[in-house]
Amino acid sequence: xxxSTTATAPAEPRFRFTRPSPWHLxxxxxxxxxxxxxxxxxxxxxxxxxxxxxxxPVLLPASPQWTNYPDALSAAPFLRFxxxxxxxxxxxxxxxxxxxSLAGYAFARLRxxxxxALFAVLMATLMVPFQVTMIPEFLIVKWVGLNVWDQLGIDxxxxxxxxxxxxxxxIFLLRQFFLTIPVELEEAARIDxxxxxxxxxxxxxxxxxxxxxxxAALTFLDSxxxxxxxxxxxxxxxxxxLPLGLTTFQxxxxxxxxxxxxxxxxSLLPMLLVFFAAQRxxxxxxxxxxxxx
Amino acid sequence: MASAxxxxxxxxxxxxxxxxxxxxxxxxxxxxWAFVTPATVLIAVFGLLPILWSLLLSFQKxxxxxxxxxxxGLDNYKQIPGDATFRLAIEHTIVYTVLFVPATMIVGLLIAxxxxxxVRGISIYRTAAYVTMAVSTINEAIIFMWLFEPSFxxxxxxxxxxxxxxxxxxxxxxxALYVIVAMTVWGWxxxxxxxxxxxxQGVPKELQEAAAIDGAKPFTIFRTITFPLLSxxxxxxxxxxSINALQLFDEVYLTTRGGPLHSTTVVVYxxxxxxxxxxxxxxxxxxxxxxxxxxxVITFIQFRVGNRFVHYNR
Numbered sequence: 001x002x003x004s005t006t007a008t009a010p011a012e013p014r015f016r017f018t019r020p021s022p023w024h025l026x027x028x029x030x031x032x033x034x035x036x037x038x039x040x041x042x043x044x045x046x047x048x049x050x051x052x053x054x055x056x057p058v059l060l061p062a063s064p065q066w067t068n069y070p071d072a073l074s075a076a077p078f079l080r081f082x083x084x085x086x087x088x089x090x091x092x093x094x095x096x097x098x099x100x101s102l103a104g105y106a107f108a109r110l111r112x113x114x115x116x117a118l119f120a121v122l123m124a125t126l127m128v129p130f131q132v133t134m135i136p137e138f139l140i141v142k143w144v145g146l147n148v149w150d151q152l153g154i155d156x157x158x159x160x161x162x163x164x165x166x167x168x169x170x171i172f173l174l175r176q177f178f179l180t181i182p183v184e185l186e187e188a189a190r191i192d193x194x195x196x197x198x199x200x201x202x203x204x205x206x207x208x209x210x211x212x213x214x215x216a217a218l219t220f221l222d223s224x225x226x227x228x229x230x231x232x233x234x235x236x237x238x239x240x241x242l243p244l245g246l247t248t249f250q251x252x253x254x255x256x257x258x259x260x261x262x263x264x265x266x267s268l269l270p271m272l273l274v275f276f277a278a279q280r281x282x283x284x285x286x287x288x289x290x291x292x293x
Numbered sequence: 294m295a296s297a298x299x300x301x302x303x304x305x306x307x308x309x310x311x312x313x314x315x316x317x318x319x320x321x322x323x324x325x326w327a328f329v330t331p332a333t334v335l336i337a338v339f340g341l342l343p344i345l346w347s348l349l350l351s352f353q354k355x356x357x358x359x360x361x362x363x364x365x366g367l368d369n370y371k372q373i374p375g376d377a378t379f380r381l382a383i384e385h386t387i388v389y390t391v392l393f394v395p396a397t398m399i400v401g402l403l404i405a406x407x408x409x410x411x412v413r414g415i416s417i418y419r420t421a422a423y424v425t426m427a428v429s430t431i432n433e434a435i436i437f438m439w440l441f442e443p444s445f446x447x448x449x450x451x452x453x454x455x456x457x458x459x460x461x462x463x464x465x466x467x468x469a470l471y472v473i474v475a476m477t478v479w480g481w482x483x484x485x486x487x488x489x490x491x492x493x494q495g496v497p498k499e500l501q502e503a504a505a506i507d508g509a510k511p512f513t514i515f516r517t518i519t520f521p522l523l524s525x526x527x528x529x530x531x532x533x534x535s536i537n538a539l540q541l542f543d544e545v546y547l548t549t550r551g552g553p554l555h556s557t558t559v560v561v562y563x564x565x566x567x568x569x570x571x572x573x574x575x576x577x578x579x580x581x582x583x584x585x586x587x588x589x590v591i592t593f594i595q596f597r598v599g600n601r602f603v604h605y606n607r
Contacts, residue, residue, distance in 0.1 A: 021412045030407055031421045037436045037479060038424070040447055044439060056450040103332040112325025118333065125340040129540055129588060131561055132581045135574050136346035137339055139357070163339035166332035196324045225429035227543045232569055243431040247547055250435055257439055268432050275427035282426060286484060287491035 041268075045069070045261035052257045065258065072262040075253065080238055081245035082270065088160045088241060089223040095165040096219045097212055103166070104174030105200050109183070122168045130228070137163055138232055159233045160241065164223060170215050177211035178204060214285035217278045224271055242267045351579035356572040369579035379580065381555050382563040385470060389559060390538040392474045393481075398530050400478060401485020402523075406515075408486065409493040419490070425483035430543035437476035438463060438548055463548050466556035473544050473557060481537075485530060492526035493519070521604050528599035532592055539588055560584055 044052060046064040073079065106112065107119050141163060142154040152158070185207075186199050194202065205212065230244045237248065246267050253259050275282060351369055355362040373379060408419050425433075441448050441462040449459040462472045496519055504514045520527075542561040545551060551558035551566065558566075564584070568577035 021410075023407070023410060023412050024414075026407055027412065027415075027418045030404065031418050034404070034425070034479075034482065035421055036447075037433075037440060038428075040440060041436050053445055055445050056453065057445060057447055099332040099335070102328040106325045106328035110321045110325035110328065112322045112329075115325065118329065121341070122333070122336055125336060125344065127589070128340075128344050129536075129581075129585055131540065131564055132347050132578075132585050133340065133343035135350060135357070135568050135578055135581070136343035139346070140338065140343065162335075166335040168336055168340065171332060196328075221427075225431075227429070227431060227546075228565070231546070243429055243543075246431050246435065250547070257442070257445075260435060261439065264432055264435050268428060271427045271429065272424070275424070276420070279420060279423065283423060283487050283491075286426070286487045 041261050041264055044257055045265050047258050049256065049258055068258050068262040069266065072249075072259045072266065075259060076245060076249040076263065077237065078242075078245065078249075078263060078266055081240055081242045082267070084157060084239060084245075085224055085241040086270075088157055089220050091161050092164045092223045093216050093219045095161075096167060096170045097216060099166040100170030100174050100215065101200065101205060101208075101212070103171045105178055105196075105204060107171065107175045108178035109186070110196070122171060126168050126172070134229065134232065137229075141233065154233045155235050156239055160226075160230055163229070164219075167219070170219065173215055174208070174211055177208055181207050210281075210284070213278065213281045217274075217281040218285050220274065221271075221282070224274075347578045347581060350575055351582050353575045355574040355578075357568070357574045358572070362575070365575065369576045370583075372576060373579065373583060378555060378558065379560075379563060382558045382560045385557060386539060386541070386559045389470060389474060389541060390535055392471070393477055393538045394531060394534045396474065396478045397481045397485050397534055398527065400482055401530070402489050404482065405486045405489035405493055408490055419486075422486045423483040425480055426487070427483075428480060430480065431547060433476055433480040434544045434547040437472065437479070441472050441475075464553060466552075466554045469549050469553060469557045473541075473548065476544060476548075477538075477541070481534065485534075488526050488530055489523065492523045496522045521602075524599075524603040528595070528603050531599065532595050535591060535595065536588055539584065539591070 043059070043061065045068055046066070047058060047061040047068075048065055051058040051061055107115060138154070141159045144162070145152040145154050145156065145159060149158075181204060186203055189199050189203055224241075225243060226241070227243045227247075230241050231247075234240050234244055237245070240248065246263060249263055250260060350362070352364055352366060353362040354365050354368075404422055408415065408422060412418075428436075440446055441460075443449060443459070443461045443464060446462070448462070452459050460468050463469045500518050500522075501514050504518055505511075509517075540561050541559050542565065545557050545559055545562045546565070549557045551562050560580070561584070564577050564580045567573045567580065
């Protein structure tokens with residue numbers, strides 16, 4: 001940029017002040033109403049027990065009771081619940097990325113005997129709701145726990161992990177994405193003698209990061225928020241994931257709303273952080289495939 | 294059968310092998326099966342086998358504990374029409390679905406329309422609208438139990454301030470189901486906004502501008518141009534929200550356990566109760582298959598009816 005142009009026509013300042021759009025008058029109240037439940041959760045988590053028992057409610061606590069958080073954490077093993085949730089979610093996400101990309105690549109690129117039929121059968125399982133499969137799934141996981149591992153039974157983290165290691169949905173998602181990658185890129189490497197596995201990991205997967213991120217985000221959300229299956233299989237407190245742990249905590253502290261809300265905030269935070277970090281993948285995946293955990 | 298790509302297995306032509314063996318050891322067959330086997334085995338054991346086993350179970354009597362599961366023929370299915378609680382559960386599920394699905398779609402569409410403009414800070418507003426996607430059903434249920442708490446809750450305080458009668462909400466047989474509708478609509482708002490906003494951004498501006506030049510009013514433009522172009526998103530949301538509404542469980546389990554007086558007993562809660570609390574697993578399996586069929590039929594009808602008015606913008 002030269003000085004002569006700035007003299008005749010001043011360059012646009014970085015932050016130009018324009019009159020705010022009147023739409024803010026609609027958007028601000030709208031956003032506020034949507035967020036009231038979350039705002040109210042945070043406010044209540046900072047009140048004393050006496051303040052939660054006033055009507056009409058106290059809008060701002062006299063002094064924020066930050067001790068509610070350590071109190072809630074000591075009233076139930078929330079860190080343990082969170083660790084369990086994280087272990088289950090991470091193992092499930094990594095396993096899905098590996099197993100579904102292997103299978104998705106084979107269905108997209110390799111011609112093998114029975115490919116079409118196998119793909120159709122796997123996709124058909126997507127239509128069946130979880131309620132149909134949950135009872136035998138319970139019996140199968142229990143049988144595996146009792147017979148394959150020595151008397152492990154069903155009340156353990158493995159029971160939360162094993163059934164979700166690979167999903168037909170993940171295979172479908174990645175296969176569809178792999179089909180959009182030009183096959184010429186792979187052929188060049190094949191001529192150079194790279195194995196199929198090498199092609200998948202060195203060429204295809206680096207080009208598929210958006211699809212992998214989408215699958216990771218959806219699988220994580222699904223695993224982290226899963227409730228019905230953990231409710232069926234887990235009884236021991238130390239093996240509970242966050243939703244289940246929060247439910248038992250709610251059962252034993254039903255009237256201590258300040259502790260309940262502190263536990264709620266604490267259990268919501270990791271998911272919120274993941275969500276803000278990976279928002280565009282969540283949004284893209286929902287918009288593209290229309291799935292919520 | 295030759296390998297698919299000309300470069301694949303030319304280095305070592307499997308000349309001596311014959312028949313089936315050759316077909317399987319041809320490099321693509323072997324590699325292909327090696328790649329799909331781990332995922333296939335897992336899905337077969339934890340997905341496919343349970344589907345078939347569940348069908349078998351629906352013709353048996355099982356309490357999940359004793360190994361003997363005697364065949365009872367169609368008894369489980371015959372028991373369904375005379376089950377008064379199940380009939381109640383169906384009624385509640387229908388009422389819930391009929392309220393929840395349109396309410397979520399209307400709220401989602403209105404918010405998406407408000408967010409579909411270039412205003413400074415729009416991405417902050419959008420993130421705020423999406424955020425309920427990150428809130429688990431359990432978080433959502435606990436928050437709404439507190440908002441609708443009869444003695445100290447915010448909702449009753451607001452009603453009180455406006456001079457309106459207060460409610461007993463989740464403790465009232467006449468109101469509990471509607472509170473569950475409210476909390477789930479809130480929980481699904483982010484999802485509906487994402488879908489509708491993506492669809493709105495795909496509507497070509499030229500059509501709306503042309504209509505505006507011809508003197509059409511904003512609402513007329515929305516009704517006659519924008520909304521028809523959104524119909525694929527509308528159909529998708531109707532189908533997807535219905536499938537999820539028919540499977541409502543988490544919020545009911547956490548807030549009311551189907552009460553008070555069975556007023557929030559929905560189909561999946563009843564199914565869970567039969568299988569894992571009453572230990573009538575065979576009967577629950579039969580209920581699950583009935584639910585599966587109902588979902589299939591409803592989805593099929595929605596697509597048939599939907600395809601008549603959906604405009605695909607191709």
